Amino acid sequence: MKKQFITLLLIIWATTVVAQNKVIINADSAKTIISKHIYGHFAEHISRVIYDGIYIGENNPEIPNTNGVRNDVIEALKKLNIPNLRWPGGCFADTYHWKDAIGPKSERKAIENLSWGNYREDNSFGTHEFLNLCELLGAEPYLAVNMNSGSVQEAVEWVQYVNHPNGTSYLTDLREKYGRDKPWKVKYWGIGNESWDCGGHMNVEHYINLYKQFATAMTDYFNSKKLFRIAVGPGFPDYNWTEKIMKDIPARRFEGLSIHHYAVNWDHKSSSYEFNDDEYFMIMEKAWFMEEFIIKNSEVMDKYDPKKRVALIVDEWGGWYDPDPRGNGALYQQNTMRDAMIAGITLNIFNNHADRVRMANLAQTVNALQSVILTIDEKMILTPTYHVMEMYKVHQDALLAPVTVMSNDFVRGDKKLQAVSVSASKDQSGKMHISLTNIDNHNDQKVEIALKGFAAKKISGRILTSKNIQDHNNFDNPEKIAPKAFDDASLSGDKIHLTIPANSVVVLELEK
Numbered sequence: 205m206k207k208q209f210i211t212l213l214l215i216i217w218a219t220t221v222v223a224q225n226k227v228i229i230n231a232d233s234a235k236t237i238i239s240k241h242i243y244g245h246f247a248e249h250i251s252r253v254i255y256d257g258i259y260i261g262e263n264n265p266e267i268p269n270t271n272g273v274r275n276d277v278i279e280a281l282k283k284l285n286i287p288n289l290r291w292p293g294g295c296f297a298d299t300y301h302w303k304d305a306i307g308p309k310s311e312r313k314a315i316e317n318l319s320w321g322n323y324r325e326d327n328s329f330g331t332h333e334f335l336n337l338c339e340l341l342g343a344e345p346y347l348a349v350n351m352n353s354g355s356v357q358e359a360v361e362w363v364q365y366v367n368h369p370n371g372t373s374y375l376t377d378l379r380e381k382y383g384r385d386k387p388w389k390v391k392y393w394g395i396g397n398e399s400w401d402c403g404g405h406m407n408v409e410h411y412i413n414l415y416k417q418f419a420t421a422m423t424d425y426f427n428s429k430k431l432f433r434i435a436v437g438p439g440f441p442d443y444n445w446t447e448k449i450m451k452d453i454p455a456r457r458f459e460g461l462s463i464h465h466y467a468v469n470w471d472h473k474s475s476s477y478e479f480n481d482d483e484y485f486m487i488m489e490k491a492w493f494m495e496e497f498i499i500k501n502s503e504v505m506d507k508y509d510p511k512k513r514v515a516l517i518v519d520e521w522g523g524w525y526d527p528d529p530r531g532n533g534a535l536y537q538q539n540t541m542r543d544a545m546i547a548g549i550t551l552n553i554f555n556n557h558a559d560r561v562r563m564a565n566l567a568q569t570v571n572a573l574q575s576v577i578l579t580i581d582e583k584m585i586l587t588p589t590y591h592v593m594e595m596y597k598v599h600q601d602a603l604l605a606p607v608t609v610m611s612n613d614f615v616r617g618d619k620k621l622q623a624v625s626v627s628a629s630k631d632q633s634g635k636m637h638i639s640l641t642n643i644d645n646h647n648d649q650k651v652e653i654a655l656k657g658f659a660a661k662k663i664s665g666r667i668l669t670s671k672n673i674q675d676h677n678n679f680d681n682p683e684k685i686a687p688k689a690f691d692d693a694s695l696s697g698d699k700i701h702l703t704i705p706a707n708s709v710v711v712l713e714l715e716k
């Protein structure tokens with residue numbers, strides 16, 4: 205009888221433990237800054253990303269703009285504290301010739317966009333327009349150099365044109381002639397893009413040799429111009445590529461290594477807003493893979509660079525589905541609560557690996573893939589992903605508080621994933637923020653958080669949620685999904701208790 209009673213107690217205990225997710229926040233061992241650059245964006249010349257989505261031309265009488273860039277988009281991106289913007293591609297960058305897109309617009313060379321739909325690209329948005337936009341946004345530009353159809357000389361001249369002081373060459377004279385006297389001082393330079401695919405189908409040995417030529421010529425021997433040069437890393441689990449780069453490119457020739465990972469099922473992309481639970485689960489599996497991809501690349505990097513000098517840069521990430529023809533664009537897709545889940549867990553992964561991941565770029569800013577903004581003519585909407593980026597911006601340049609998470613499983617058939625994802629940080633004013641995402645679209649999750657090394661006195665929060673995982677904002681109902689106050693977290697001593705509703709993102713703020 206006694207034995208049965210103990211067994212019963214054990215079962216009750218086990219059920220309680222399983223039912224409640226447990227999180228420990230180790231604020232006492234915080235030592236890494238989460239770079240704000242993890243919250244970066246990417247805008248490529250694809251259909252309506254640049255034209256329509258960002259740039260509508262200086263003479264557009266219908267849509268309010270600044271130098272041809274939509275004011276509504278500028279305002280929305282500023283509210284995200286957008287730290288950097290990658291441009292002009294992507295695959296587009298792999299055939300881009302920057303000189304075609306400077307000078308008087310009527311004299312610019314129109315080209316065919318070979319990567320995205322073979323439409324005529326009039327090059328009216330070029331280097332000046334992009335770099336001036338970055339200034340307006342307060343964002344660092346991140347330029348992707350064409351190392352496929354472009355030459356080393358072209359890259360060298362681009363650096364001089366945008367970065368060197370007046371009077372140093374015919375290039376800076378030209379820059380002045382075209383309306384810009386002082387240099388923009390671009391720090392971030394990607395050398396190549398997906399060189400194993402649209403960037404030239406190179407093998408890693410070929411890429412490395414070419415990279416060394418570009419990286420050496422673009423700056424001087426000691427890199428006194430302080431360019432931050434980013435080498436192409438893998439876009440799939442090819443850790444041999446990472447290994448060779450780390451081994452064969454001399455340390456003084458590169459500062460960052462980029463990887464790409466999309467939450468996509470290449471064999472069956474399916475609709476961006478009409479999908480079933482199996483399709484949802486599969487995308488969540490792909491999204492969680494980001495963590496393994498970062499860990500395995502970091503392990504290789506640690507072998508050659510234990511002091512973590514080289515930054516790991518995830519300069520393309522996001523959900524990728526079938527294009528939505530209503531958006532009239534090559535990669536236009538709707539953005540649902542599913543995308544909010546991708547953003548919630550991915551940004552937590554980046555934060556938690558901030559010792560190595562020091563920049564990332566969500567693909568793509570407006571009207572393609574996992575966009576934060578969608579536009580149609582003069583209308584603009586903010587997507588659930590926008591709201592997650594906005595809620596998480598509290599982590600930008602904050603001190604990472606390491607977390608231990610014991611999560612329930614999100615189960616589909618015989619497969620399971622971690623349901624609850626968490627990251628936490630302490631900002632410069634001393635506030636702690638904890639971001640939690642529950643990807644389980646059917647079950648709420650009870651969470652107990654134990655705080656170590658932070659004596660909180662006050663708690664508040666915000667939540668992004670909606671009944672169905674397919675829910676989204678559209679041009680008729682633009683505010684269906686927006687963050688709301690979340691008052692359901694209770695603080696008692698060093699413990700916080702809350703229930704995160706199914707498919708929700710919560711950000712808590714704690715004050716001493």
Ligand code: AHR
Pocket residue numbers: 248293294295296397398520567568573
């Ligand atoms: O973001 C869309 C495309 O995805 C980019 O052009 C390319 O780099 C990647 O394959």
